[in-house]
Each structure stands twice: as C-alpha cells, then as structure tokens.
Amino acid sequence: MKKIILAGGSGFIGKALHTHLKSKGYQLIVLTRSPKHPDDVLWDGKTLGDWTAHIEGAFALINLAGKSINCRHTEENKKAILATRLETTQVLGNAIAAATHPPQVWMNASAAGIYPHDATQPLSEYDLQYGTDFVAEVAIAWEKTFHEINTPHTRKIALRTTLVFGDDGGAFIPLKKLSQVGLGGKQGSGKQKVSWIHRKDYVKALSFLLEHEELSGPINLCAPQPTDNQTLMAALRKAVKMPIGIPQPAWLLRIGAQLIGTPPELILHGMNVIPTRLVEANFTYEFPSLALAFDDLVR
Secondary structure (H helix, E strand, O other): OOEEEEEOOOOHHHHHHHHHHHHOOOEEEEEEOOOOOOOEEEOOOOOOOHHHHHOOOOOEEEEOOOOOOOOOOOHHHHHHHHHHHHHHHHHHHHHHHHOOOOOOEEEEEEEHHHOOOOOOOOEOOOOOOOOOOHHHHHHHHHHHHHHHOOOOOOEEEEEEEOEEEEOOEEOHHHHHHHHHOOOOOOEOOOOOEEOEEEHHHHHHHHHHHHHOOOOOEEEEEOOOOOEEHHHHHHHHHHHOOOOOOOOEOHHHHHHHHHHHOOOOHHHHOOOOEOOHHHHHOOOOOOOOOHHHHHHHHOO
16 A cells, blocks of 8 residues: 555544545555554654654655644744744655655645735736735745755645635534524625635545646645635525525624634635646546535535
8 A cells, every 4th residue: 555644634634634545545644743543653743753764665745734823813823823834844854855765745735825815816826926914924934945845756736725614624614603593694895705625625636636746836725716705605505594694794703703713814815716737637626616515515
C-alpha cells in the first residue's frame, strides 16, 4: 500500500480525508499532538523527532495543521494562528529535505483568503492579486514558507481552501440552525461573494491531485461558480423548508460575533474564487451547485 502522512488529521476536514483515503487503499499515518488511534503518531508540530522516520518512502505528505482562524483575533491568537502554520510547514519541509527517499508529493494547506475580499471578478490561480487583511497576510506568509523550502524531488501543491460545508461541523451547522429558526436571511448586505465546496468534493479533489502528477503549485478548492450570501441563505432556507428568513444587519452580526468569539469578517467579507486549474484538469464535482450540496447535507 502507498503510505500517506497526514498532519492535522483530527480536524473537521482531516477526519473525512483520513476515511476517504483509507477507502482508496492508502496506508495512513496521522501526525498528532494527542495520539488516540492506531494510525496516530506523536509529534509537536515544531521539532524533528522519531516521527520523521515515517516520512521515508512515503508516497505523499498532506499538511492541514494550524490553529483555526474562527476565534477572537486578539494579538495572542493572531500570533498563534501564524506560528502554528509556519512552524508545521517548516519542520515538515526540513524532514522532507533530510529524507533519503522523500515523498513524491507534498500538499500544504493554504487559504483562498489570500485573494482580495472585495474582488468584483472571479479570481483563479492565474490571478496574482492578493489581499491586505490579516487572513491574506497569513496565507501569503504560509505559502512563502512552503515554496522557499527546497524539495527538488517532491511535487508541491498549495491547497487554497474556501468555505467547506459538511454535515457534522464547520460553518454549515450554525447556518443551518439559524435557517431552521427563521433567522436565515441575508447577512449584512447579502451581496458579498461566497466561494464554497462540499466536504465530499474537497476530499475527492485531494485524491484527484494525488493521482495527477502534472498538477503543482496553487490549487483553488471550491465549487465551479461563486455565489453570494443572499443566494446562499435562500438556498439553505429552501433545503430546510423554512419560508421565513429574517435578515441580519452588519451591526448585529458584529455584536453577535463578539459574543461568541468569532471574527465578523468571516461572514461580512467576500470570497470570489473559481477552481480554474481543477476544471482544466477535468475534475468532476459531485456537488457543483448549492441545491445539490444542501439537499445532501440536510438529509
């Protein structure tokens, strides 16, 4: 069996990816700070150690590790958000560089927040426009660290992830609950663009990238067409069969975000991104539309 090393495999996306890759016949090694399962191997995300033995001869390394941005953006949290991304990327790169038989491919998480949040036209991987807010600065530094590490025998892919919808975590759960109680109206102006992807398509896309040796560099992980917040919320209300959707003005969202400890920008800032390189490579989406995605997720 081909061996895949998965860092950050215990999170919302990581667990689904672990299950999917196992079903495809891969052997999984999960690097984690709290080993609990047979596939788990202890690491601290900062320093080289015994875990590096697993890098030898691995087919692929996939790094999804990093503190969630869904927290209050205090100075302390902002430092941790950046540090956990740069440290894990650097130490994994060091392990690959020192390996006699390094992985054939290294996929490293990034964020579609690297692009400007107010883009009026959809942005692809070929567009070199980058944002200036905190999320963009983190993504830029993250990719810089990733690409500066010299791994001549390892194909490298930066996973520019958008909003991922799954039925047991992430952003979909609070949005669904709001819609079910009649609070699923537009948020803010409702005009802010939203790029998204069903979690099943996300893990399917990563499996696709493993198999396509011609693909490297940045890859936007999103459905084929961006939507906007108002359209997204209308589709979700229809899926949960709730005819009422009270709008939530920006000032109310800012108060609510402060109360629950999440940055309001995650809702109020737009994301206008398209997956040009996946489409060019003929990747097939199972859930290309909101209707298909939400019908699957609210079953």
